[in-house]
Amino acid sequence: MIHDIEVLKAKTSKISEIDFNNLKFGHVFSDHMLECDFKNGEWEAPKVVPYQPITLDPSAKIFHYGQSVFEGMKAYKDADGKVWLFRPLDNFKRLNISSKRLAIPELPENYFMDGLKALLKVDEDWIPEKEGSSLYIRPFVFASGNGFHASPADEYKFIICTAPSGAYFSGEVKVLIEEKYSRSANGGVGFAKAGGNYAGQFYPTQLAVEKGYQQVIWTDDTSHEYIEEAGAMNIFVRIDDTLVTAPTSDRILDGITRKSIIELAKSENIPVEVRKLSVKEVVEAAQNGSLKEMFGAGTAAVISPISGFGYKDNDYELPKLTDDSYASFLKKRITDIQTNKVEDPFGWRMEVK
Incomplete structure (x- = not known):
């Protein structure tokens, strides 16, 4: 001390x-x-x-x-x-x-x-x-x-x-799944919060904004077949009742909000899978109606709901959930813990005395 x-x-x-x-x-x-x-x-x-x-x-x-x-x-x-x-x-x-x-x-x-x-x-x-x-x-x-x-x-x-x-984001965002540019690569610094990681995101994001989207969904650096992050946030995808997110790696930031969501969801008996998630699986889920939610997770916004995504010149809208939104439920649970409105069974909160 x-x-x-x-x-x-x-x-x-x-x-x-x-x-x-x-x-x-x-x-x-x-x-x-x-x-x-x-x-x-x-x-x-x-x-x-x-x-x-x-x-x-x-x-x-x-x-x-x-x-x-x-x-x-x-x-x-x-x-x-x-x-x-x-x-x-x-x-x-x-x-x-x-x-x-x-x-x-x-x-x-x-x-x-x-x-x-x-x-x-x-x-x-x-x-x-x-x-x-x-x-x-x-x-x-x-x-x-x-x-x-x-x-x-x-x-x-x-x-x-x-x-x-105040709040970082207001409302939902529409995202574009990236097919050309990469946020990071194996053996690189994608897992670090290095300033250059964010500088390299700005141009592809600018191109997405010009097409009418607010953010980019980053894919893997070799095949661009797998979902990795959402803009400057980790990403979660809900297929039916299961919450899926990519595992951390050299390319993906070990987000603190991400870890909290996984632990909190498991404690609430929400099925969670940490695994590789292909773009093909997400598109097929959107087409057959099993894709229920997508949201970004990070410190600034906590959880930022995604209203739809674009891929290969096609747009896919997500359903508007009212009573059964994981994003809304988990954001409230986390912010209630952060602001000392509820008990903190995980020991996440620290008082500044």
């Missing part, structure tokens, strides 16, 4: 200027951030500082070789004003898994957890209380060391910024 994290408070707060009833996702930033530097072979002590620009040399290796990883988390306030995190140690562990793959020094657990808690205590008033809102938390690490030589940097910076946010 770090008992003496240095806190440099902002001279003035921006909070009075914020309309907490109309928050876009990730557009408004809190007063402070956590900052920690890796220099001379070790991580220096983290400190809380005012939210501010970063000054970097043009030769900083982040600009040239892309050593950058990040996480996405949320903090919530319950009806009594208590502050909660959801499975934060999983985010910490995944950040280090991502860092290791990109040759970035791993962070000590106490630097991450104690630093995050110190930041949340300073900016506690920034955590929204409106239903569906939360304080989005973005931890990230990048190469700040200088040099044009193609090698890992010798200096890095770890930062946590927070942003009070």
Whole structure:
């Protein structure tokens, strides 16, 4: 436990200027951030500082070789004003898994957890209380060391910024199953939350948007025959009453919301299969009426329902379920646990005291 994290408070707060009833996702930033530097072979002590620009040399290796990883988390306030995190140690562990793959020094657990808690205590008033809102938390690490030589940097910076946010998505999305581009490849960095993974998604997604879709369903990198992820989220497909999702691999992110949905569904006696799922099977299920639901799963949206999908110039609409939607049921169960409205039998919730 770090008992003496240095806190440099902002001279003035921006909070009075914020309309907490109309928050876009990730557009408004809190007063402070956590900052920690890796220099001379070790991580220096983290400190809380005012939210501010970063000054970097043009030769900083982040600009040239892309050593950058990040996480996405949320903090919530319950009806009594208590502050909660959801499975934060999983985010910490995944950040280090991502860092290791990109040759970035791993962070000590106490630097991450104690630093995050110190930041949340300073900016506690920034955590929204409106239903569906939360304080989005973005931890990230990048190469700040200088040099044009193609090698890992010798200096890095770890930062946590927070942003009070409303719901990430509103309504259902229509997706296009990708037939040409790949999100990642075997032996690559698809399992890591590396910034470059997302940069590589933007162009194919832009092409899908131009065709009238909101997101891309990624398929495997060799045959494009198997469903893998939905945009920047894991994907679940309901065929009859069974929930199917792809297994994690070098190409697929081990999503924390994904893991939670699988565990929660099993506890509710919902049949779950973690297996390869072919595009052919999904199309046939849509054609014969056994395809009931598709939804994306991730931290920002929790669950994002899919209303239909396109494949090989054909569109397939999904039924509109009212009373028997797994997406609605599971999202409510997870968000109720996150916001301390119900018991947490899984031990996922952590109070920030």
